[in-house]
Amino acid sequence: MEEGRQSTRADLVTGVVFILLGLTVAFAAWEMPRFANRGVHPLAAPGLVPLLLGGLLALCGALLSWRAARQGGIAKLSRQTSWKMLVASAESRRLWTMIALTLVYTLILLGWLPFWLATGLYVWVTIVIFETVLSDKSRSLRRSIVLALFQAIVVAIIVTLVFQYGFLVRLP
Amino acid sequence: MTPLSLFNVAWATLLGIVIGMLPGLTATMGVALLVTLTYGMPGDQAILTLICMYVGAIYGGSRSAILLNIPGTPASAATSLDGFPLAQQGKAGYAMGLATVSSAIGTVIGIICLAVFAPLLAELAFDFGTYEFFWLAVFGVVISGRLTALGDPLKGYIAGILGLLVAMVGMESLQAYQRFTFGAHQLSGGVDIIPAMVGAFGFAEILTVMRRRYDAKVLVSKDRVVPRFKDVWRFKRTSVRSGIIGTFVGVVPGVGEDIGSWASYAAARRASKEKEMFGKGSYEGLTAAETGNSAVIPGALIPVLTLAIPGSTAAAVLIAAMLIHDIRPGPMLMIENPEFLYQVVAMLLFTTLAITLYGLSLTKMLVKVLAIPREKLMPVVYVLCVIGPFAISQRMFDVYVMVFFGLAGFVLREMKYPMAPIVLGIILGTLLDTNLRRGLALTDGDPTPFFTRPISMLLCGVTLLVILISIPVVSRALGRLFQPLRLHRRLTKKPGMNDD
DSSP states (O other): HHHHHHHHHHHHHHHHHHHHHHHHHHHHHHHHHOOOTTTTOGSSSSSHHHHHHHHHHHHHHHHHHHHHHHTTTTHHOOOOOOHHHHHSSHEEEEEEEHHHHHHIIIIIHHBBBBBHHHHHHHHHHHHHHHITTTTTSSSHHHHHHHHHHHHHHHHHHHIIHHHHHHOOOOOO | HHHHHHHHHHHHHHHHHHHHTTTTOOOHHHHHHHHHHHTTTTTTHHHHHHHHHHHHHHHHHHHHHHSSSSSSGGGHHHHHHHHHHHHHHOOHHHHHHHHHHHHHHHHHHHHHHHHHHHHHHHHHHHOOHHHHHHHHHHHHHHHOOOOOHHHHHHHHHHHHHHHHHHHEEEEEETTOEEESOOOGGGGGTTOOHHHHIIIIIHHHHHHHHOSOOOOOOOOOOOOOSSHHHHHHHHHHHHHHHHHHHHHHHHSSSSSSSSHHHHHHHHHHHHHHGGGGGGTTOOHOOOOOHHHHHHHHHHHHHHHHHHOOOOSSHHHHHHHHHHTTTTTOOOOHHHHHHTHHHHHHHHHHHHHHHHHHHHHOOHHHHHHHTTTSOOHHHHHHHHHHHHHHHHHHHHHHHHHHHHHHHHHHHHHHHHTTTTSSSHHHHHHHHHHHHHHHHHHHHHHTTHHHHHHHHHHHHHHHHHHHHHHHHHHHHHHHHHHHHHHHHHHHHTTOOTTTOOOH
């Protein structure tokens, strides 16, 4: 029930997003040069296909919103339950933590620390957090820290050696 | 076949099976990640390795479907319907053995079709010009959008349009104008397909798996693994039918193994004398699902080799890998590199042999892979998702593209948007754009040839029909139109005949 309500509401919102995106793309495509001075036919201009696609996306977005609105999406828009679910449920916490850890690793650690160190740190912290703080099973924190550290060191060394020296791939 | 080739077949197939087994690691993700490792290999060895990964991963998905009731890849969803009940009845080993033999049979049927029909289709493809290639691209995106989102085609079409829009980024080929690059020189070459695929199929999948709170329990297998010949022979018709259906589904652009598996399963159930057993541990159902999904692989390679159009998402990565290794798929392949098709046939045969050997002999060892906790596995997989896109272009920008597509792919999946039309849109966008504008330029703006040339007319008609059928009002009207005919058939049906 909650899932269906969320789906209708999400369809309504994404439909509006697609309308705006489609119209923006179509406008940008319309503004693109047509190269008439080079003798290019107006229908062979670079903006033709993006213009059509933008229009189609806006049309599909309108259909999606209209359908969601008919299913009561507008009335459901004001209900707040699912917004609380976004951070309250265990699954949401797991999701947001994983996103945060991967973003920190990709956007901050890589480039700031050597690859092997950044990778080792990321693997270690992720395993420990998901095995202890975010796990339903009770696990010893000390044991998890030690075992995860061992795995992180092994992964960092093996990945670096295999890719850099085995497959001759440059690492970030 | 050199010792090096055999070595590559051995490790890549085994790796493919392991990746396919692990829930969250799909065949497309495996192939996309392996492109990095094969970057320095000679072209034929690289393609061999990637095909082994592809076949191995699609087959490997059946293991977790049978033992965990979680399909390792979406292609094995139908396998779990009968595979898991068989495992609960203490027949896990036998179910895995039957799945192995069925996968091998499915792949062989697909290989025969590939060897026979690919040259014929390539011959036909020489008649394709600008107008036909435009419609082929439109048809590919539309049919993929329709068939991968059966419950909600509108979302399938939106996914296809989004993919096509992504393909519009970068320098277009006719006037060398940079579209939607916003001054970023990294975007001038367009969005690279490999980072996009690794993100949409790798990172997005990692998020899905890590979000789940519980790990499933693995059932143990202690029974016989090698299936009896009489059981395999008993379902010969089901195998052949499923193999043909799977191959046909594979040929259809961007549809993929999961649809092949479900279509074969549904056809087998309809034709079976033991319909009531389906879903409760039917050997026939298991045979149909596994034969069907494996037959899709060679089928998906038919349009790849002849038209450069992917039959599945993993096949889309194969196209990108072929281009990296200077192998140009499409109609000209048969002229430039005529033996390549038969090399691919040989590669598929060796892989089939490898999955049969591994599947029937390494049952207990492979089961241990399923015991790896995802908390320990997924961070390592994410590291590989970072290395993959970086290794090809040596740019962090491609890693950021991977992250963007991962997050966007996750959100779209959560809202039930299929991924395959997006991939197909990215692959076919340039083909559609270039051929539409070139065609209009050739005729000075007259669109008539797009609708009057025979193949164009056919493709246009089928595309419009697919779109019309997906409109609820039209499909209901068609249903009402055919209702009297169905009623008449039912009333005149001979007693004892089944029509489910």
